[in-house]
Amino acid sequence: MRRTYLSTGYMSSNSVLKHTHFLYWATGITNTNLFELQRFQHCRYQSWTVGDSLPDIQHAKSVKDGSLHHLNVRNYVLNLYTKSKNLDYAHKLFGEMPERDVRSWTILTSGFARSGACRMVLELFKEMQVERVCPNQFTLSSVLKSCSALSDFRMGKGIHGWILRNGIDLDVVLENSMLDVYVKCGALDNAERLFETMKDRDTVTWNIMMGAYMRIEDMEKALEYFRRLPSKDVGSWNTIVYGLMRNGDERCALELLYEMVENGVPFEDVTFSVALGLASSLYVLELGRQIHSRLVRRGIENDGFLRTSLIDMYCKCGKMEKASVIFKRTRLRTKSKFTCDETKTEIVSWSSMVSGYVRNGEHEYALLTFRSMLREQIMVDRFSVTSILSACANLGILLLGQNIHAHIQKIGYILDVHLGSSHIDMYAKCGSLNAAWMIFKQTNDPNVVLWTSMISACALHGQGREAIRLFELMIKEGIKPNEVTFVVVLNACSHAGLIEEGCNIFSLMKEVYGIKPGSEHFTCMVDLYGRAGRLDETKEFIHANGISHLSSVWKSFLSSCRLHKNLELGKWVSENLLRLEPSDEGPYVLMSNMCAVNHRWEAAAQMRRLMQQRGINKVPGQSWIQLKNQVHSFVMGDRCHPHSTEIYSYLDELIARLKEIGYSTDAKLVMQDVEEEQGEVLLGHHSEKLAIAYGIISTASGIPIRVMKNLRVCSDCHNFIKYTSQLLFREIIVRDLHRFHHFKHGSCSCGDYW
DNA sequence: CTAGGGTTAG
Incomplete structure (x- = not known):
């Protein structure tokens, strides 16, 4: 299926559509209090576990009845604040305590550990050593x-040594933690x-060891541990x-x-979740369906975790309607939300749905879902931001993208x-x-994806040399390029006509x-040779590499x-391509235009009819321009635009001046070259000409037109655009399909x- | 210890 940046449904209802200031429009609130809203959401998310201000009440009570001077009461209050995640205040209280025992330290350290403030925990532990408090098992x-x-x-290692020196008894749990470190x-x-010296080993112990080898991608060793396991329980299978x-x-x-199924190992929730993940990464809808039906039979399909796994599975398998049904059911159930x-x-x-729409190319739905998300005051976290930016990118909505950028800067997300x-x-x-x-x-991170994105950005804007420079710099920095990086770089080469460089990079990759x-x-390489006009070499390359079964190769x-x-x-x-992909429009359009060029009108029309008979639809060409808040x-x-008369008369005048x-x-030239838009081109005007003409008459001179x-x-x-830019001293920026x-x-x- | 959502290409 051809990928378009904009499906017709979104725009066709009216050629004029307001959708900038998306965030404001969506929420009906101003820029400033949007920030407040987010802050509110963050607070709400954190404090929902507590529900009310119990600590404050208890605190006030103990102060009032004078019991606060007892260590036990102080520890109790400390615990309340810690559990309700008022860690700053808990820390302050802790500092003000006239005396502390191990329990006080334990309460605070475990609180910080739970909320992920690991450095704080280690600081506290050091203080503890200074004050010569002997830590207990919990600490x-x-x-x-x-x-x-x-x-x-x-x-x-220090702690391990300390434990050994002091002859403290390590139980399995603690030993497992040690192992994990x-x-x-x-x-x-x-x-x-x-591991070898441990006298007691539980499932967790084995799981940690298996996980250790899986982390370094040594599956052999992980499997070896798995086989060695005396009695395998579900947990180990899950792992x-x-x-x-x-x-x-x-x-x-x-x-x-x-x-697992054959051995009669009973599934638990985690197993189902893993199985669903497996179905989605294999894109096997049938497997996912089977698991879904098992969940229903067991009556656990309403479990929150499993529901999100299901939604994700259906999204990844391209079944957005299915995902949407489960999603809506989720929404009904969690109307009264209390727990974290x-x-x-x-x-x-929500973020699964947004990313699902983006993944399936339904960017408009992604935007609509995002809008509802804001309306419903669901916290927009990094995941949804990432997805929605992807939608902005594909739709080319710079303004919304900028809004989101500004917005996350305010919230303070690190990139x-x-x-x-x-x-x-x-x-x-x-x-x-x-x-x-x-x-x-700004990011300054030696990560492949980040660098690949930037290389791709250069390639997109025709800066092939710059792309290669960045690629070389990347290698110099010790970052290992992946398959995608090579696709991007080769693409940059082919579009900049850098044949030799492309060939070198291709062999470097291998x-x-x-x-x-x-x-x-392979397609990039075919593109590289072909685009440069080395058509014989292209043919040779295809045969030498045995890639004549790939339709993308023939398309290029x-x-x-x-x-x-x-x-x-x-x-x-064309004949080769048609054999592989009878529904591709390319060959039909080409052949039809070929006939037209030779004035064989009947043959051309016949080709067009054949296309219709076979149900091959040509994607209509669309161009759009954003002026102020409208697209x-x-x-x-097109004559639907309110200013269409002006546009056409200006366009004719412009063409005359350009001539x-x-x-x-050149009619012949146009005919041969028209890829997507057919012969009528000579009568009408391509959409980009209309959009540019409208851009010129609606903006002051000197303003670039996008x-x-x-x-x-x-x-x-x-x-036409080249001459226009020269005549009017205008910068014109056009984003096409590629x-x-x-x-x-x-x-x-x-x-x-x- | 093990389970759910995100980025780059065509």
Whole structure:
């Protein structure tokens, strides 16, 4: 299916659509109190576990009845504040306590540990040592958990030594925590040694060891531990199945899942969740359905965690309606939300739906869901922000993207890898390469995805050399490129005509990085040769690599034939493509236009009829431009726009002026090149011309014009825009299906090579 | 110890 940036449903109802200031419109509130709203949401999310201000009441009571001077009462109050997550206040109280015992320390450390303030825990532990308070099992457990979260090997080992020196009895739980510290710090030797000396081992112990090896992707070793396990309970099965899945070995995971069923291991909630995850990462809807029906039979399909797993499964398998049904049921059930868990479930459900719509290309629904989310005052966390930015990127709605950027800055989210790359992508796809650079520099993280996003941004704007420079810099920085990186770089090469560089990178990928080229990489190479006009080499490449079964390869080849006007070859390529994908529109349009060029009108019409008979639909070309708070969209020959008369008369006048400085419309040339929009082109005007004309008459001179199009720009329009930019001294930026064109002083950033 | 939502390409 062709991917368009904008499905017609969104725009077609009216060619004029208001949708900027999306956030304000959605919530009906102003910029400033939006921030308040978010703050409120954050508070609500945290304090819901408590429900009321019980600590304050108790505190006041104890002060009033004078019992606060008792250590026990003070510890009780401390505990109340800690449990209700008023950690700052608890800490203050703790500091004011005239005397403390181990329990006081335990209460505070476990409180900080629970809320993830690990550094604080370690600080407290150090203070404890200074005050010579002997830690109990509970304190040690919290401290060890913090060590493992922070990968603080020195502290962990120190504690271990201290325990051994003082002859403190380690129970399994504590020993497991100790084991976990070593594993998280990557000290597998220490972990092994401890494991071998342990007298009691429970499931958790084995799980930690299996997890340790799965983390370093040593599945052999993990499986070895699994086989060694004397009595396997569900937990261990869960761990191994999940681990295999995470490491991308879904097949093996599935086999083990079946083995579980055969051995009669009873499933628990976690198992179902893992199984659903497996179904979605394999995109096997049937498996997901089976698990769903088992959940129903067991009567646990309403469990919050499992519901979100189900929603995700249906989203990933492309069944948005199914997901939506479960989602709506969730919404009904959690109308009265009290617990933290339920709130979390709700947030996860919403963000799953948003990301599901984005994943399935239904960006408008993603925006609508996001809007409802704001209305319902659901906390917008990093996950949903990432997804919604992706929707903005694909729809090209810069303003909403900027709003969200500003918004998350106010909330104070740090740009991590996910947020960073989605911002880069959003700015790049919305035409603001500078802003993308700014974000990239700001993140300063040696992460592949981040760098790949930036390389892709350069490629998108036709900066092939810059893309390669960044790629080389990336390697110099010691970041290992992945398959996607190579797709992006090769793409940059092909669009900038950097053939030699592309070939070198292709072999670098195979030989140095040991990445087996996939269909995407082959297609890039075919594009590289073909686009440069080396059509014979393209043919050779296809045969040499045995990739004639890939339709994407032939599609790319066909574009090259069209680009270089080699109709003979184009016909042959079309035949090959039609064999593989009879429903692809490319060959029909090409052949029909070929006939038209040779004035074989009847044959051309016949080809068109054949297309209709076979139900092959051509995506209509659409262009849109955003002026102030409105989006104006146009299709070819469109007369729906309120200013259509002005637009057309201006356009005719403009074309006449352009012809004076050398622009010409060669009917033959247009015919051959028209990819998507058919022969009527000569009578009407392509949508981008309309959008640009409207942009020019509606804005002051000197203001750059930004237009988006859902298809490729044809060469006549490209030429037209070049001359326009020269004549009017206007910068014109066009985003087409594949890339950006920056027109300035009569030339285009793509170097006429797109 | 093990389970749910996110980013890059075509």
